[in-house]
Amino acid sequence: MAEVLLSRIQKRFGAVQVIHGLDLHIHDGEFVALVGPSGCGKSTLLRMIAGLEAVTHGRIHIGGRDVTDLDPKDRDIAMVFQNYALYPHMTVAANMGFSLEHRGRPKSEIAERVRWAADILGLAPLLERYPRQLSGGQRQRVAMGRAIVRNPQVFLFDEPLSNLDAKLRIVMRGEIKGLHQRLQTTTVYVTHDQVEAMTMADRIVVLHAGRVEQVGSPLELFDRPANQFVAGFIGSPAMNFIPGRYTPEGFAATGVVLPLPPTATRIRAGREAICGIRPEHFEICSAGEGVPAQVLLVEPLGSQTQLSLRLGDTPVIALFHERLGVAPGEVLHVRPKPGAVHMFDPTTGVRMDAEHALA
Numbered sequence: 373m374a375e376v377l378l379s380r381i382q383k384r385f386g387a388v389q390v391i392h393g394l395d396l397h398i399h400d401g402e403f404v405a406l407v408g409p410s411g412c413g414k415s416t417l418l419r420m421i422a423g424l425e426a427v428t429h430g431r432i433h434i435g436g437r438d439v440t441d442l443d444p445k446d447r448d449i450a451m452v453f454q455n456y457a458l459y460p461h462m463t464v465a466a467n468m469g470f471s472l473e474h475r476g477r478p479k480s481e482i483a484e485r486v487r488w489a490a491d492i493l494g495l496a497p498l499l500e501r502y503p504r505q506l507s508g509g510q511r512q513r514v515a516m517g518r519a520i521v522r523n524p525q526v527f528l529f530d531e532p533l534s535n536l537d538a539k540l541r542i543v544m545r546g547e548i549k550g551l552h553q554r555l556q557t558t559t560v561y562v563t564h565d566q567v568e569a570m571t572m573a574d575r576i577v578v579l580h581a582g583r584v585e586q587v588g589s590p591l592e593l594f595d596r597p598a599n600q601f602v603a604g605f606i607g608s609p610a611m612n613f614i615p616g617r618y619t620p621e622g623f624a625a626t627g628v629v630l631p632l633p634p635t636a637t638r639i640r641a642g643r644e645a646i647c648g649i650r651p652e653h654f655e656i657c658s659a660g661e662g663v664p665a666q667v668l669l670v671e672p673l674g675s676q677t678q679l680s681l682r683l684g685d686t687p688v689i690a691l692f693h694e695r696l697g698v699a700p701g702e703v704l705h706v707r708p709k710p711g712a713v714h715m716f717d718p719t720t721g722v723r724m725d726a727e728h729a730l731a
Contacts, residue, residue: 374435374448374525374558375400376421381430383416383582390416391582393430403552403559405569407605408579414562415530417579421560422451422528435525450519451528454535456511458503458518465490465499468517482521489517492551509540516548520555527552529561533568541565545572566606570594578602600721603648603714609678612688614647615718623647623713627684628663631707645724648714651678651691654706662707665690667700681706 376398383391390413398404406414419425421432423444432440439447450471458467468489469482490496493513503511512532519527529548533541549572552559563569569576570590578585578593578601586598590606597603603611616625618641623630630647656662668687669680677696681688681704690706698704715724 375433376526376558376560377431377433378417378421379431379433381417381420381432382428383413383420383425384428389428389582391420391428394582394584396577396584396587398558398560401556401558403549403561403572403574405561405563405573405576406579407563407566407569407576408585409605410564411581412579413582414579418451418528418530418560418562421526422449423447424451448525449528450522450524450526451530452512452515452519452532454531456503456515456535458511458514460503463500463502464495464506464514464517467503467514468495468499468521471518471522485521485523486517489521492520492554493517493547508536509544512536512544513547516551520551520557525558527557527559529559529563531562531564534564541568548572567608570606576606578605596723597648597714598723600646600648600716600723603716603723607650609651609689609691611648611650611714612686613716614649614683614686614688616645616647618643618645625684625686628686630663630683630713631661632713644718646716646718646721648716649688649708650712651689652693653709653712654688654690654692655709656692657705657707659705662705664703665706667698667702667704669700670696670698679704 378394378396381391381394382389406417408414416425420427423442427440431438434447459470462470465486469486472482472485490499493516495513495517498506498510506514533544536544545568561572573590575587575589576593577587580601586593586602593602593606597606600613614625616623619629620641621629622632663683665681665683667679668682671678677692677694679690681690716722717724
């Protein structure tokens with residue numbers, strides 16, 4: 373196990389810069405997820421940690437060693453790829469033990485390590501099969517087994533579940549998290565799926581256009597997003613954004629005035645802002661306590677109900693943890709839950725705390 377330290381990392385492909393002076397400290401034994409939209413640089417960053425991409429500028433340290441210019445084989449890392457990368461002509465056992473064999477380890481040690489990894493991953497009955505005889509989930513387990521037999525300092529995962537169906541993804545993310553809890557090996561995990569990141573990671577790094585927007589625990593990012601980008605990326609369904617301005621009566625958007633928490637009364641009337649409300653932070657109330665919202669679409673989700681609503685001229689999504697007997701065209705009265713409203717500067721997108729929004 374080891375910490376990973378990235379210092380002022382830059383990456384250029386020709387004239388195009390894709391990583392801009394990035395700093396990141398991943399602690400020993402920590403599970404860190406890199407998330408962001410396509411093209412944000414998360415896979416490129418992972419490949420630089422692995423040594424598969426050269427660093428244009430900056431340094432990478434693993435376990436206190438400067439590995440910036442070392443070959444991948446000398447970094448003591450193991451990587452699990454999206455496409456499994458198994459050798460089709462080798463058995464499961466041979467695939468899992470290949471890296472140790474390549475390093476000239478004794479056959480007895482290889483067999484022992486393969487059996488150990490197979491027991492952890494439930495692969496013992498499959499050791500003599502070939503990849504073509506395995507399901508997608510089994511192949512991914514073999515790829516993970518090939519990584520853990522080496523007992524590396526750091527595991528690197530590059531979107532390992534994206535080729536699996538939805539049900540199997542849920543199973544496999546539980547297995548990966550359980551594996552980390554058992555081995556406590558430093559893990560860097562790239563995914564475009566923020567639900568994966570929220571359920572698996574100790575900390576999440578949100579990337580956008582090659583820059584770090586925010587680093588924090590899943591709940592920190594969910595409860596106090598640093599800016600509008602993070603607020604919209606973390607959470608499913610995504611946060612609703614309503615443009616408007618502060619007034620003595622509340623937050624005035626087009627066609628509606630939303631009630632605000634008492635802390636917002638200190639903010640200067642007329643100040644423009646973007647009001648962010650998560651779908652699960654709406655509540656139904658009486659006409660005198662909320663604002664009218666027309667139901668546009670009803671999506672029953674079993675124990676939950678997701679509604680598309682129109683607040684004034686703004687469409688929003690609301691998620692209620694109950695079954696609602698409503699139909700399109702009906703009008704409900706709703707309000708944001710106290711303390712669950714987020715405000716963002718309309719120019720910079722930065723979070724506006726009350727003490728920063730008085731001017």
